[in-house]
Amino acid sequence: MKLLTVPNRVYSLLLGLPFLRKVLLTSVFIMGMILWSSCNKKIVSPSNSNANTHSKTAQEKPYLILISLDGFRWDYVEKYQPPNLSAFIKEGVKAESLIPSFPTKTFPNHYTIATGLYPDKHGIIGNIFYDYKKDTLFNKRSPGMAEDGSFYGGSPIWVEASKANIVTASYFFVGTEAAIQGIRPTYYYTFDIGVKNDEKVDQAIHWLNLNEKNRPHLITLYFGDMDKVGHDYGTNDDDKLKTALFNLDKNLGDLFKGVSETGLPVNMMIVSDHGMGNQSTNKIIPIDSIENDDLFMTIENGTIVNIHPKKDVEIDTVLQYLRTKENNFKAYKTENT
Structure with missing residues (x-):
């Protein structure tokens, strides 16, 4: 994708995400939300990163800041005209459209952005999911779960950068807390919902002002503001x-x-994991109306419910039970959908 040069050697690249039909982000983004467990603000510089200082070749490369704006709906910029994002778009490049991966949840889509793989390939198939190989229920909010690198398949961008002796940094991004293939970003933070945005911004600028050998060439940042307000108030509360x-x-x-003032050649990408839309409550299916702990385990992911038959329970038995509970829904085997 072409990068456009803008004043003071800062570059911008905007990715659009369609919401529902229209696939045109008037600003940037892949839309989203991100929350996961842990609560330690302390920055970590791990010994299990391959790159604590740059190779000479890496020092000559430009810089990339990957920014996720969680739950950023495709029309927010055009509708509300925020001055800085509007200028950023005007001076840069935006994608016409993007189709998010399924399911359009925080963990699957952020990790898809990081790896380029679909969720069924990288293994993070929900914010909550059952891992058959580990016989474990993954929940992003459970202590230690998000930091367990054995759940994460594929090879995210910071791991590949580290293998190439490129210093990396992250202020919250799905997967960066975990030792994936034994590797974390050179600098990273464990997630803390209480951290203010200005702290993240100040830290990113600080990283860019480190000495040349220790300055990260890849920085990932996460901002969850628009996801929270969208979930709390919907998309009609202007x-x-x-x-x-x-x-x-x-x-x-x-x-x-701050990036501009460093004078460094920085590429900036603004993305997100999903959009936001209002839904009717008229046809909500109460999960407790179909649960049956003797036959199957039920995992609720908002708009998606995963049903896992218990050991030695036949799928046909589960299907027959669900069909007795049909009310605003129909039950099928996956192979017949």
């Missing part, structure tokens, strides 16, 4: 949405300014 967006826009403006 006052709440605009307030959250303009606060976030100020933080991003500070980041853009």
Whole structure:
């Protein structure tokens, strides 16, 4: 994809995400949300990163900052006109469209962005899911789960960078807390929902001002503001949405300014994992109305429910039971859908 040069040697690349039909992000993004467990603000510089200092070749490469704006709906910029994001788009490049991976949840899509693989290939198939090989229920909020690298398949961008002797850094991004293939970013933080956006921005600028050998050439950042306000108030509360967006826009403006002042050749990509839309509550299916702990395990992921038959329970037995509970839904075997 072509990169456009803008003043003071900063580059911008915008990725669009369609929501529902229209696949055109007037600003950037792949849409999203991200929350996972842990609560330690302390920065970590792990010994299990392959790259704590750059190779000479790596030092000559440009820099990349990958920014995720969770749950950022495709039309927010056009609708509310936040000044810094609007200018960023105008001076850069945006994608016309993008189809997120299924399911459009935080963990699967962020890790798809990082690896280029679909969830069924990289193994993170939900925010909560059952791992048959490990006989374990993965839950992003369970202590230690998000940090367990054995759940993560594929090879995310920071792992590949580390293998190439490139220093990396992350202020929250799915997978960066885990030792994937034994590797974490050179600098990273364990997730803490209480961290303010200006702390993330200040740290990113600090990283870019390190000495040349220790300065990360890949930085990933995560901002969950728009996902939270979207879930809390829906997409029709203009006052709440605009307030959250303009606060976030100020933080991003500070980041853009700080990056520009470094004078470094920096590429910036703004992405996200999913959009946001209002849904009717008229046909909600209460999960407790179909649960049967004797026959199967039920895992609820919001709009998706995973049903796992218990050991020695036949699928046909589960199907027959579910068909007795049909109300606003139909039960089928996967092979027949």
